[in-house]
Amino acid sequence: MGSTISEKTSMLRNIINSSDNIVFFGGAGVSTESNIPDFRGSGGLYIERVGKHHLSPEEILSHTFFMIYTSDFYDYYKNKMIYKDAKPNAAHLALAKLEEMGKLRAVITQNIDGLHQMAGSREVLELHGSVYRNYCMKCGKFFTLDYVLASDGVPKCDECGGIVKPDVVLYEESLDMSVMEKSINHIENADVLIVAGTSLTVYPAAGLIRYYSGKNLILINKTKTLYDSIADLVINSSIGETLKACVL
Numbered sequence: 018m019g020s021t022i023s024e025k026t027s028m029l030r031n032i033i034n035s036s037d038n039i040v041f042f043g044g045a046g047v048s049t050e051s052n053i054p055d056f057r058g059s060g061g062l063y064i065e066r067v068g069k070h071h072l073s074p075e076e077i078l079s080h081t082f083f084m085i086y087t088s089d090f091y092d093y094y095k096n097k098m099i100y101k102d103a104k105p106n107a108a109h110l111a112l113a114k115l116e117e118m119g120k121l122r123a124v125i126t127q128n129i130d131g132l133h134q135m136a137g138s139r140e141v142l143e144l145h146g147s148v149y150r151n152y153c154m155k156c157g158k159f160f161t162l163d164y165v166l167a168s169d170g171v172p173k174c175d176e177c178g179g180i181v182k183p184d185v186v187l188y189e190e191s192l193d194m195s196v197m198e199k200s201i202n203h204i205e206n207a208d209v210l211i212v213a214g215t216s217l218t219v220y221p222a223a224g225l226i227r228y229y230s231g232k233n234l235i236l237i238n239k240t241k242t243l244y245d246s247i248a249d250l251v252i253n254s255s256i257g258e259t260l261k262a263c264v265l
Contacts, residue, residue: 025252030263032209032233032250033120040207041112042125042200042225043256046214046238050106050257053130067093079188087171087180094183095166099148100130107257108213109136111264116140123203127215127222129185142200144192144222146185155179192221204228213237213256217244 020028033039045055067077068089076082078098083090105113113136115121123140124133131149133141151160153174160181165172172181186192204210210229215238217223226234226244236248237256245251252259 022252022254025250026254026259026262028250029235029252029259032235033115033263036209036233037120038206038208039115039121040123040125040203040210041115041121042204042210042212042215043108044127044213044215044217044219047106047108047126047256048103048128048130048132049214050108050255051100051103051130051132053100053103053128075188080190083182083187091171098129099162099166101162101166103130103132105132105136107261109133109138111257111260113137114264122207123200125200125203125225127219142196142203144186144196144200146183146193148183148185150184151181152184153177153179154182197221197225200225201228205230207231209233209235211235211237212244212248215242216240217242 049055068086070077070086070089072082077090077093109132112121112124112133116138123142124138125142125144126133127144129143129145129148131147149162151162151165151172152158153160156174156177156179158174158176160172165181165183173179174181204225205228207229208231210226210231210233212226212235215223217226233250234248235250235252236242236245237252237254237259239253239255241253
């Protein structure tokens with residue numbers, strides 16, 4: 018007979034209490050508890066109409082679509098990918114607390130919403146970039162999210178007139194190798210790796226888990242993943258509730 022959620026949470030609390038070298042790797046499921054939808058999950062977004070196009074979010078959020086249909090890209094991006102009113106949830110707050118306590122070394126995230134930093138986390142490695150950073154493709158000048166949202170249609174640089182692009186990794190684009198290398202280094206040296214809110218199917222980010230050789234691999238996810246069989250502890254429950262019970 019398997020352990021209950023309560024018993025598993027208690028086990029995680031003990032693991033956290035006995036370690037000062039924890040790394041957290043999170044995906045979209047961390048942000049859904051802040052009411053940011055995961056377009057891959059149930060209740061998420063599927064085929065969208067953007068202009069004259071009927072495409073999947075993956076196709077709309079691709080480098081090709083951005084370059085050819087920039088105006089349509091921004092129409093979708095501003096309406097479906099930006100959640101300025103979202104607030105950090107219990108998971109973000111618990112992780113910031115763990116870092117403050119000297120237990121958590123880094124947060125590695127696939128999310129682009131900046132909620133970890135908003136909660137107070139300092140060592141945040143954003144694999145897919147951030148909506149809060151935007152840059153001119155011509156001269157490199159950086160712009161705020163507010164600048165992008167205030168722009169009518171495609172945001173243009175106020176100095177050279179170039180197109181302003183979100184500093185997010187679109188489909189078909191490569192991840193920032195310096196961020197990847199830092200993430201790998203943290204994972205390789207961690208005693209405890211907590212992976213949460215990700216199906217671990219999107220590469221290359223999902224491949225990071227293979228660099229872990231510590232003694233406690235923890236998976237917190239509402240649904241099963243392909244890595245459940247190799248994890249030391251699997252908790253199919255709310256990420257926020259689980260971490261809050263362990264930390265706050």
